[in-house]
Every structure is written in C-alpha cells, then in structure tokens.
Amino acid sequence: MSFTRPKFRHPGLPKNKLGYTISYYEGALSTLCAGCGHDSISAGIIQACYELNIEPHKLAKLSGIGCSSKTPAYFLSNSHGFNSVHGRMPSVATGANLANRDLTYFGVSGDGDTASIGMGQFVHAIRRNLNMTYIVMNNGCYGLTKGQDSATADHGSKNKSGNVNMFESIDLASLAIELGASFVAQSFSGDKGQLVPLITAAMAHPGFAFINVISPCVTFNNNVGSTKSYDYVRQHVEATGTIDFVPEMPEITTEYAEGTIQGIRMHDGSVLQLHKLAQEWDPEDRLSAMNAIKNASAKQEILTGLLFIDPNTKDLHNLINTSDTPLNKLDKEHLCPGNAVLKDINAGLR
Amino acid sequence: MPSLSTSKVNDFVVRFANVNGTGSASANFLFTKSIFRMGIPVTPKNIFPSNIQGLPTWYEVRVSEKGYLGRREGIDLMVAMNPQSMAGDVAAVKKGGYFLYDSSKMLHANYIREDINYLGIPLMEMCNAAYTDARQRQLFKNIIYVGALSALFEIEFPVLEQLIAEQFPGKAKLIPPNIQALKMGVDYVQANFKHPLDIRVERRDLVKDAIMIDGNAACGLGAVYAGATVAAWYPITPSTSVMDAFADYATEYRTDKTTGKRNVAIVQAEDELAAIGVVIGANWNGARSFTATSGPGVSLMNEFLGLGYFAEIPAVLIDVQRTGPSTGMPTRTQQSDVLEAAYASHGDTKHVLLFPSTPKECFEMTADAFDLAEQLQTPVIVMTDLDLGMNDHVSPPFEWDDNRVYKRGKVLNASDLENIQRFGRYLDVDGDGITYRTYPGTHPTKGSFFTRGTSRDEYATYTEDGGAYQRNMDRLIKKWNTAKTMVPAPQLIHDKNNKCEYGILFFGTSQYAAEEAMELMRQDGIFVDALRIKAFPFNQMVEDFINTHEKIFVIEQNRDAQMKSLLMIELSADPNKLISVLNYDGMPITADNIMKQVTKKLLITQD
Numbered sequence: 003m004s005f006t007r008p009k010f011r012h013p014g015l016p017k018n019k020l021g022y023t024i025s026y027y028e029g030a031l032s033t034l035c036a037g038c039g040h041d042s043i044s045a046g047i048i049q050a051c052y053e054l055n056i057e058p059h060k061l062a063k064l065s066g067i068g069c070s071s072k073t074p075a076y077f078l079s080n081s082h083g084f085n086s087v088h089g090r091m092p093s094v095a096t097g098a099n100l101a102n103r104d105l106t107y108f109g110v111s112g113d114g115d116t117a118s119i120g121m122g123q124f125v126h127a128i129r130r131n132l133n134m135t136y137i138v139m140n141n142g143c144y145g146l147t148k149g150q151d152s153a154t155a156d157h158g159s160k161n162k163s164g165n166v167n168m169f170e171s172i173d174l175a176s177l178a179i180e181l182g183a184s185f186v187a188q189s190f191s192g193d194k195g196q197l198v199p200l201i202t203a204a205m206a207h208p209g210f211a212f213i214n215v216i217s218p219c220v221t222f223n224n225n226v227g228s229t230k231s232y233d234y235v236r237q238h239v240e241a242t243g244t245i246d247f248v249p250e251m252p253e254i255t256t257e258y259a260e261g262t263i264q265g266i267r268m269h270d271g272s273v274l275q276l277h278k279l280a281q282e283w284d285p286e287d288r289l290s291a292m293n294a295i296k297n298a299s300a301k302q303e304i305l306t307g308l309l310f311i312d313p314n315t316k317d318l319h320n321l322i323n324t325s326d327t328p329l330n331k332l333d334k335e336h337l338c339p340g341n342a343v344l345k346d347i348n349a350g351l352r
Numbered sequence: 353m354p355s356l357s358t359s360k361v362n363d364f365v366v367r368f369a370n371v372n373g374t375g376s377a378s379a380n381f382l383f384t385k386s387i388f389r390m391g392i393p394v395t396p397k398n399i400f401p402s403n404i405q406g407l408p409t410w411y412e413v414r415v416s417e418k419g420y421l422g423r424r425e426g427i428d429l430m431v432a433m434n435p436q437s438m439a440g441d442v443a444a445v446k447k448g449g450y451f452l453y454d455s456s457k458m459l460h461a462n463y464i465r466e467d468i469n470y471l472g473i474p475l476m477e478m479c480n481a482a483y484t485d486a487r488q489r490q491l492f493k494n495i496i497y498v499g500a501l502s503a504l505f506e507i508e509f510p511v512l513e514q515l516i517a518e519q520f521p522g523k524a525k526l527i528p529p530n531i532q533a534l535k536m537g538v539d540y541v542q543a544n545f546k547h548p549l550d551i552r553v554e555r556r557d558l559v560k561d562a563i564m565i566d567g568n569a570a571c572g573l574g575a576v577y578a579g580a581t582v583a584a585w586y587p588i589t590p591s592t593s594v595m596d597a598f599a600d601y602a603t604e605y606r607t608d609k610t611t612g613k614r615n616v617a618i619v620q621a622e623d624e625l626a627a628i629g630v631v632i633g634a635n636w637n638g639a640r641s642f643t644a645t646s647g648p649g650v651s652l653m654n655e656f657l658g659l660g661y662f663a664e665i666p667a668v669l670i671d672v673q674r675t676g677p678s679t680g681m682p683t684r685t686q687q688s689d690v691l692e693a694a695y696a697s698h699g700d701t702k703h704v705l706l707f708p709s710t711p712k713e714c715f716e717m718t719a720d721a722f723d724l725a726e727q728l729q730t731p732v733i734v735m736t737d738l739d740l741g742m743n744d745h746v747s748p749p750f751e752w753d754d755n756r757v758y759k760r761g762k763v764l765n766a767s768d769l770e771n772i773q774r775f776g777r778y779l780d781v782d783g784d785g786i787t788y789r790t791y792p793g794t795h796p797t798k799g800s801f802f803t804r805g806t807s808r809d810e811y812a813t814y815t816e817d818g819g820a821y822q823r824n825m826d827r828l829i830k831k832w833n834t835a836k837t838m839v840p841a842p843q844l845i846h847d848k849n850n851k852c853e854y855g856i857l858f859f860g861t862s863q864y865a866a867e868e869a870m871e872l873m874r875q876d877g878i879f880v881d882a883l884r885i886k887a888f889p890f891n892q893m894v895e896d897f898i899n900t901h902e903k904i905f906v907i908e909q910n911r912d913a914q915m916k917s918l919l920m921i922e923l924s925a926d927p928n929k930l931i932s933v934l935n936y937d938g939m940p941i942t943a944d945n946i947m948k949q950v951t952k953k954l955l956i957t958q959d
Contacts, residue, residue: 059800062637062792075802075814082792083802084636086629087655093584093626097633097641098792100582100617105637105793123629126622325613329581330638330791334758336615337579339605341752347573348749351563352389 005031019055027052029077039191039217039232040070040139044077046194047108047137050201051078054249061106062098066091066120069146070112070139070217089120092127095134096318102328103319106205107134114144117153117172128181128210133317135204135211138174139191141219142230149222160227175309176295178212179288184315185211186291188306190239191218192232196307202247203308208269209315216304240298242285242307243278268313276308285311354448354467359550362392362417364428366501369441370494371434373405379494380411381744382515383501388564388746389511391556393419395864397743397940402589402682408437415553418871421746422864423940428551429504431497433475438463450504450549452497473500473540482536492533499537506548508555509538563711563749567740568644570711571670572597573750574718575642576605579758580668582641584619584630586649589682590738591672594644624649628656628667635666636803638763638791640722642668647676647689650696650733657731658697659805661828664778664787666725666761669733670718672741675938684938685738687860688910693733694888694918700825704732704835705888709863711747714740717886720840726761728835729789737909739861739940762788769798777801777812778824785831832889839887842894845870850879855901856933856950857894859885859915861940862907868943873950880905885915890922898925905950907933909941 007028015023027048032041051058058080065071067088074083086094095109116124116138127136142155151159154174155167178186185207189197197215204211216235218224224231229238249272266274266285276285283294291310298305325332366383370376380396387394395414401407414424429450432441438453439462445451447467453459455472464470475496479489502512512534520526541547571594575583585595599618606615621627627643634641645653650671660667673689675681693705704724706717717734725732762782769775769790775798778787790799801812807821808814815821845867858866863884870882883897898904898919906916913932919925933949935941 057796059796060793064633080797080800082790082800084633085802085804085806086632087659087805090625090629090656093621093629094633094636096619096626097582097584097630097635097639098637099633100619100630101634101637101639101641102791102793122622123626126626130619319617322617322619323613324617325608325615327615329615329617330634332579332581332615334579337581337606338577338752339601341754343605344577344750344752348561348563351565351749352561 005033007031018052020057022052024048024052026080027058027078029079030075032073032076034069034072035221037220038069039141039215039219040073041076042191042194043137043139043197043215043217044073046197046201048077049194049198050205053198054202054205056106056205060104061108063108063110064091064095064098065110066112066115068112068115068144070110071115073110073139089115089118090123091115092120092123092132092136096127096130096132099132099134099318100324101330103133103324104328107132108205109134109136111136111138113138113140113142113152113154113174117174125177125181128178128183128212130318131182131184131209131315131321133209133319135201135207135213137201137213137215139217140174140214140230141217141223142228143219143223145219145222149219156229159229160225162222162225173295173299175212175214176292178214179291179295179310183212183310184209184312186310187213187308188304189213189215190235190304190306191215192236193239193306196241196244199245199247200308203245203268203274206247206249206268206270206272207311207313209312209317235304238302238304240303240305242280242283242294242305242309243276245277245308246275248273248275266311266313274308274311285309354469360428361552361554362415362556364415364551365424365426366413366415366429366431367427367441367444368411368413368431369434369437370409370411371436372401372403372407372409374494375491376409376411376433376494378519379498380413382495382512382519383498384413384744385515385564386502386507386511387413387415387553388559389515390508390553391559392417392553393421393558393746395421395423395746397423397739399939400683408434417556417558419558420864420868420943422868423942425942425944429549431501433493433497452500471504471545473497473537478536478540492529495530495533496537499534500541501537502534503538503541504545504547504549504552506552506554509534559746561749562746564744564746565711566593566742566744567708567711567714567736568593568672568742569597570714570747570750571644571718571734571736571741573601574715575668575722576601577715577752578640578719578722580640580642580722581615582617582630582634582639583643584621584627584641585643586621586624586627586645588624588646588649590674590742591644591646591649591670593742594670594672624652625656628653628669631667631669632656632660632665635725640668640726640758642670642722644670644672646672646674647692648679650689650692654697657703658699658701660731661697661701661703662699662805663803664729664789665803666729667731668718668721668725669731671733671735673735673737675936681938683738685861685940686909686936686938687735687737687862688914688936689735690908690910690914691917693735702832702889704728704730704839706732706734706840707859707886708734708736708740709860709884711740711745712750715750717840723759724835724838727759727838728786728831729761730831735860737861762786764788764790764794764799766795769795772798774811775799775801776810778808778827779810780827780830784834785827785829786834836889836891839889839891841891842886842897843884844893844897845882845884847879847881852879852881853902854905854954855881855883855897855903856905856907857883857885857897858907862909865941865943865946866907869946869950872943872947876951878951878954888918890919894919895923898923898929902929903931904929905931905933905953907941907946909935911936
C-alpha cells in the first residue's frame with residue numbers, strides 16, 4: 003500500500019530559488035523497514051533536488067525491482083516515476099532519455115537489480131554514457147525474498163543465518179571506472195553530509211553518473227560478521243575527501259595548496275570543490291582512481307567520496323548526433339517525408 | 353531431345369544453385385529485375401543458409417503471366433553453379449527441363465539423366481581467358497550466365513544494359529565490362545544452342561505501376577513515415593534489414609543538412625530485452641518507438657511485453673517470423689509465432705497483432721501499428737515472416753495521404769490538466785476501457801503518476817486490494833473489445849456465383865498460394881469462399897465467416913495449427929469445423945500443396 007504523508011509543515015520552512023520548500027520534493031511515506039539505509043538515501047535525494055532547484059516535473063525517476071527500486075515512490079511525488087522490470091531500468095531509462103533529452107533522469111537500483119539480473123544492462127548504459135544519475139543502494143543481500151546473499155556480498159561476510167559467503171564479490175565502483183563511466187562515486191547511507199553533495203554533482207554531470215551507496219539492511223544483513231552492517235561500515239569507511247558543489251560559479255578564485263583542494267569545472271559552468279584527504283589520488287585519472295580503491299580495499303577500507311570524474315564527457319545524444327529539439331517534441335512536419343518523396347521512392351523501385 | 357509437355361511463354365521456374373558469398377545475389381537479381389522490367393509478373397525466393405561463405409544457397413524465380421506470386425514446385429531450368437549441391441540439383445529438374453552447368457570440367461556420369469536437357473557452358477574457361485583477377489573471374493562468371501539466360505529466354509538485351517547502368521551510378525567505368533560479360537554469355541548461346549528455348553519470356557504490360565521491394569524495407573519505410581523517432585534492436589535474422597532500411601531512410605530524410613543532426617535515435621542494444629526496454633521507455637516518454645526481431649527475440653521480450661500490456665504503454669514490434677523452436681532453421685520461413693505473440697508474457701495478457709501479406713501492407717500496417725499502439729496504449733506486433741521480409745515481391749506502389757494525422761491517443765497536455773479536478777491515470781472516463789495518460793514534464797503539480805507493473809488503483813496508487821486489481825483487469829478486457837473495432841477488418845473473397853459450403857481462411861504470406869489454389873480448385877469444380885485475417889483480436893467478420901460455412905480450411909505455415917487454436921480459444925469455434933492445411937518445411941507454402949491437402953481432406957469429410 004502507499005501512504006500519503008501528512009500535509010502539515012512548519013510555516014517557516016525555507017524556500018529554494020524556485021520558491022519551493024523541501025516538502026515539495028517529498029514523496030509517499032516509505033514502507034521499508036524502520037532504520038533502512040535506503041530511506042536515508044531517499045532523504046539525500048530530496049535534499050539534493052531541493053538544493054539544485056530542480057523542477058520535479060522536469061525529472062523522471064526510474065527503477066527496477068527490489069527494496070531499493072521501491073524508493074522512487076518515496077521522493078519527488080511531482081515527478082513521473084517508473085518502477086520497471088527487474089534489472090531492466092537502464093534500458094527503460096535509455097529509451098526515456100532518447101525521447102526527451104531536456105529532462106533529468108534519475109535511476110535507482112539495488113545490488114541484486116544491478117550486479118546480478120541487470121548486470122548486462124548496467125554495463126551497456128555505462129558504455130553508451132547515458133546522461134543519467136544511477137544510484138545503487140547496496141546492502142549485499144536480497145531483502146524482499148528474505149536475505150539471500152547478493153553478488154556484492156563480500157567474500158567471507160557472514161549473513162543473518164550464519165552462513166559465510168564463499169564467492170568473490172563484484173565491486174560496482176571499480177567496474178564502472180573500468181568500463182569507462184564518466185562519473186563514479188561511493189558513499190554510505192549513514193553519511194548524509196557526504197552523500198548530498200555527491201548526488202548534486204552527479205545530477206549536474208552531463209553523462210553517466212554512478213554512485214554506489216552502501217546501505218545496510220537492518221533486517222537481514224546488520225549482524226556481527228557482515229561487512230555491510232552499520233557497525234562494520236562505520237568502522238571501515240575511508241573518504242577520498244569531501245566535496246562542495248558550487249552551481250555556476252564564474253571562475254575559481256580561491257587559492258588552495260597543491261594537492262589539498264582541487265576545483266573541477268563542470269560542463270554547465272558549476273564547480274566541484276574537492277577537499278582531498280587522499281593526496282596521491284587524482285580524480286580525473288582513471289588509473290589513479292582504480293589504484294585508490296584497490297589500495298583501500300587491501301587495507302579492508304571502503305573508500306568513499308568522489309572517485310573518478312571526466313567533466314568534459316560526451317553523452318549518448320552527442321555521440322549519435324540527435325537533434326537539439328527533444329525527439330518527442332517533433333511533429334509530422336519534421337518526421338514524415340510526405341507523398342511526393344514516396345512517389346520518388348516508388349519510382350526507384352521499378 | 354526430351355521436351356517439356358508444352359512450350360511455355362511467361363510461365364516457368366528457374367532455380368539458381370550457387371555458393372554463398374560468391375556475388376551471385378546481384379547477378380540473380382539482375383535476371384529477376386529484367387523480367388519485371390519487361391512487364392511480366394515475377395517472384396524470386398532466396399533459399400539461403402545460416403552462413404557467410406561457402407555453403408549452398410539457392411535463388412528461385414517464378415515467372416507467371418497469370419500473376420501468381422507464390423512459390424511453385426517443379427524446376428524448369430536449373431542454373432547449377434555449385435558442385436556441392438549438384439546431385440540434388442539434377443534431381444530437382446522437371447522431366448523435359450533444362451540443366452545449365454559449367455562445362456569447363458566434364459559432368460560426372462552420376463549427374464546424367466536421360467529425361468532432361470543439358471546446357472553446358474565452359475564458364476570457368478571463358479573467365480580464365482578473359483580475366484586475370486580471381487575475384488573478377490568469380491563475379492563475371494555470374495554475369496555471363498545471366499547473359500546466356502537472356503539469349504535462351506529472349507530477355508531484351510537493352511533492358512539488361514539499362515539495369516547495369518542503373519546498378520553503377522557514378523561508376524561509369526564498371527558498366528562496359530559488365531555488358532561485355534553479358535555479351536559473352538549471349539554469344540556462346542547463339543553459337544552453340546538452339547534458342548530460344550520452349551520456355552521463354554515475351555514483353556507484356558502486366559506489372560503496370562507495381563514496385564519490387566522486400567517486406568523488411570517496407571516496414572522500415574513505414575516506421576519513418578509514421579514518425580518513429582527512437583528505434584532499438586538486436587541483430588537477428590531475418591529481421592535485421594528492417595532496421596537497416598529504417599536507418600537508411602531516416603538518415604536520408606531526417607538529417608539536418610547544415611548541422612548534420614538527426615531527428616532520430618537508433619540504438620543497437622545489448623540484447624532483445626534491452627531493445628524492447630528502450631522502446632517501452634521511449635514510448636512512455638512520448639516518442640514513437642519500435643523494435644524488430646524474430647521468434648527467439650520475442651521470447652526474450654516476453655516479460656517487458658507483459659509490463660507494456662499491464663502498465664499500458666504503447667510499443668511497436670515487428671516480428672519477422674522464422675522457423676523455430678529454438679534456433680530452428682534461422683534462414684527459413686514460417687508463421688510459427690502466432691500463439692507466442694498473441695499471449696506473450698506471464699499472467700493474463702493478450703496483444704494486438706497485424707498480419708501483412710505484401711510489402712505494401714508491411715508499409716501500411718507498420719504505420720498503422722503506431723497509431724493503434726498509441727490509441728490503445730498497448731504493444732502492437734506486426735507479424736511478418738522471412739518470406740515476406742527478405743524476398744523481393746512485386747507489390748502495388750506505396751501511398752501516403754499527406755492529410756493523415758498521427759493518432760497519438762488520449763494524452764493530456766498542461767491546459768487539459770488545469771481543467772481537471774483530479775487526474776486518474778487508470779480511470780475509465782470515456783467508458784471504452786482506454787484511459788488518459790500524460791508525458792513526463794507536462795505540468796508542475798498535476799498529471800505526474802507512478803508507472804508500475806504491480807497492481808494499482810485508478811489513480812495509479814499502489815494497492816494489493818483484490819477488488820482494485822480485478823476492476824483493472826476487467827477494464828483491460830473492455831479495452832480489448834474496443835480494439836476489435838479499431839484493427840483492420842479481414843478481407844472477404846466471396847464467390848458470387850456459387851453458394852459455398854466451404855471456406856478457406858488464411859493470413860500473411862499464405863495469401864499468394866491460397867488465391868492461386870482457389871483458382872486451381874475452381875478449374876476442378878470446387879468452389880470456396882475465402883477470408884484473409886489481417887488482425888488479432890478478431891473482427892466480428894471472422895466469427896460470422898466461421899458460422900456461415902460448414903467447414904473451414906485454415907491454412908497456415910506451422911505444425912501446431914496455431915491460428916486454429918487462436919480461433920478456438922477466442923471465438924469458441926467448433927474444432928470439428930476447422931480443418932487444418934499446414935506447411936512447415938521452412939519453404940513458402942505452394943498452391944499445389946494447398947490444393948492437394950484440401951482435395952484429400954474434402955474426400956475424407958464427404959465420406
């Protein structure tokens with residue numbers, strides 16, 4: 003069932019540039035378990051859209067199947083939403099994006115939905131550099147079917163029933179970098195301060211922006227021995243740094259010491275100010291990003307924050323050279339060659 | 353010298369036996385097109401292997417003064433260019449027919465039959481003498497035999513010259529060597545054989561303004577005219593050329609000459625699941641979008657087709673059917689996806705199907721499919737087949753009414769939404785089962801809804817209430833009944849002079865053979881009415897046709913009589929009334945085959 007949120011809000015809630023309060027960005031009440039990491043991420047999405055002054059109806063939210071894929075109902079109720087087929091959100095998002103390049107596309111998936119049944123579609127959406135934000139709410143297990151290990155469960159991690167996972171896990175962030183994703187970040191649902199600017203940066207990025215968010219399952223994978231529990235993640239998280247997203251700043255004027263703060267100018271003129279903690283890492287260098295993840299992993303750390311970005315990337319529309327006018331806005335005059343041309347075509351077939 | 357029973361003008365079958373990948377296709381098409389240009393109805397069939405190079409491939413051309421465009425059994429002249437298949441090729445020639453072969457090497461004694469005529473031309477020797485380049489020797493060998501056939505059949509040489517000139521626009525250099533090769537064939541025949549043969553052609557004015565094109569190109573063109581802007585596909589024989597044609601026509605007519613930007617997006621997907629997913633996503637967002645595939649692809653698309661049906665999202669799918677199940681015979685024809693397509697997906701689903709018979713109908717029905725899909729907000733599947741899709745057909749020319757508007761269905765814009773109290777995505781306002789939808793981005797506060805494959809109420813709110821689910825399923829049936837009145841009506845061929853107890857019922861590419869069989873039966877004093885089904889759900893006319901005839905012969909190209917099943921399921925038709933006439937060897941059905949099966953079954957039913 004869906005439950006609508008009570009309408010009452012504090013009258014003094016601040017408004018963004020569009021004149022909307024944050025409540026305008028909310029959705030129906032969540033039916034996920036109390037304490038679910040996914041709800042924190044939904045809250046982060048709401049905050050990011052509010053801060054970015056997104057018009058909700060200019061955003062389409064899409065998902066596959068699973069606990070995570072239910073969340074689009076819990077944010078942005080003024081946006082069209084599409085809870086599609088298990089593992090197939092990327093293809094639906096591809097079609098939607100091709101139909102109208104002027105909207106913002108926000109995809110939510112889970113570790114089962116992306117790393118198992120939807121792996122094929124995930125990697126090909128990256129290959130095509132589809133302009134969308136793609137968040138995986140990663141809890142290492144299948145919640146809706148009662149806690150089976152997923153493909154992102156770490157080798158040696160123990161689940162609620164006490165079984166130890168004997169298989170290697172799939173590291174989605176490394177995979178995305180390897181496949182050529184133009185924006186890759188990692189975060190933790192328990193760190194909203196880090197998550198919100200990452201989401202805003204991802205949405206401003208003009209290509210495929212991937213955020214892998216470790217999001218503990220309180221019901222099936224929050225036990226001792228699990229590497230995706232709140233306690234374990236909190237103890238092992240290591241950030242690359244923090245970022246501030248500065249929309250459309252004319253130029254970077256701040257002086258900063260080499261290697262500590264890095265300004266990355268985004269396609270639309272906005273700037274990512276990155277306060278680096280990991281000094282040896284360069285976020286615009288794919289190999290460096292891979293090394294940073296692997297080095298952290300060797301120390302049993304989960305590296306979070308922005309991992310890789312190519313701010314000058316070309317998205318699918320630019321690669322296949324589609325018209326600037328969204329395809330769904332073109333009418334017969336633009337699309338149909340007409341009967342006179344058909345007569346010529348007929349003549350050529352005689 | 354053995355001879356055919358009668359001399360035949362404009363009525364014979366030639367089969368070319370070639371090796372795949374040797375450039376024979378364009379030479380063989382040149383032969384077909386020359387007969388077409390002489391105003392004579394002609395129908396070619398490719399019988400090709402799933403292979404790039406080396407395996408046997410055949411090309412069969414039927415020439416028919418009477419305009420019969422189906423395949424006919426019995427080969428009058430075999431052009432035997434493939435040693436691998438020669439034993440079978442010799443055996444396939446009709447008594448009194450001709451066997452044209454390369455006599456550079458002596459024909460093996462096993463291939464000698466007393467009852468056929470041999471036309472040996474030393475093609476390899478001629479090519480070796482005339483050309484030094486190996487590829488040229490191969491390619492011109494094909495052109496030389498076309499030249500020889502032109503002399504044997506009396507094909508007008510200027511027609512061939514013209515076709516060669518058209519084949520190489522802007523490459524004038526290539527024209528004389530081709531003409532020269534044709535002449536080498538002509539000269540050899542003139543010097544060595546009695547010609548023309550007793551089978552030959554004579555100019556007529558029978559094709560009028562008809563065109564020659566394959567069904568896949570016609571579907572691709574239809575999608576361009578219908579305003580499709582997003583296409584996604586995964587390569588699969590025999591559907592690949594639908595997207596090739598769409599891409600070519602769209603590139604030509606939808607590219608901005610100054611910027612090079614295109615009013616179309618085509619994605620080669622990672623598989624058929626993704627292809628249909630893209631189509632669903634694009635249509636959901638207000639673009640006309642389609643995919644093309646064959647049976648195995650439809651199998652993979654099943655889950656999404658169910659979502660499209662239940663979430664009520666338009667989609668157009670061209671299913672170019674081939675021989676299944678599994679990989680089956682991927683390069684042979686069949687009508688064996690009827691049930692798969694009609695009920696694709698889990699749960700209670702039904703899909704609108706259209707059955708074109710000609711390239712013209714491929715063009716029209718593809719365009720219509722977009723209107724129907726958007727009006728009905730559901731997937732529509734155009735059921736063509738390999739025979740129609742990949743073979744050239746003589747077809748009436750395409751027509752497009754410039755006043756035609758795209759029927760986009762019930763879509764609310766911002767001002768519509770302003771005037772509505774509360775928008776209900778699945779609320780049956782008009783009572784026809786078809787509800788109103790909105791595209792993303794329409795209105796800041798009204799009209800957004802959540803699309804899902806899970807049960808929801810009239811306002812698109814998630815619910816697991818059984819009553820709400822059932823109301824929705826019942827409304828979908830109401831919509832299905834509305835669809836019956838919107839899909840193309842069947843074509844009735846009523847025998848005006850006779851009261852017929854029997855009827856024949858067919859669809860798709862069986863039309864050519866079925867109509868010819870009716871003519872053959874008339875000559876034998878058997879009169880039948882006929883009905884050609886053009887769409888599913890069945891129009892009332894189909895039910896009436898079954899009710900008003902004692903027995904119905906249902907002609908279809910599959911083993912399991914799938915259309916008969918569909919008639920039984922959907923119309924509760926009496927199975928004892930429906931007699932199946934089936935063909936499932938991968939070759940297009942023939943009139944002879946239909947005639948034999950009908951006659952035999954008539955005798956049984958009359959006993």
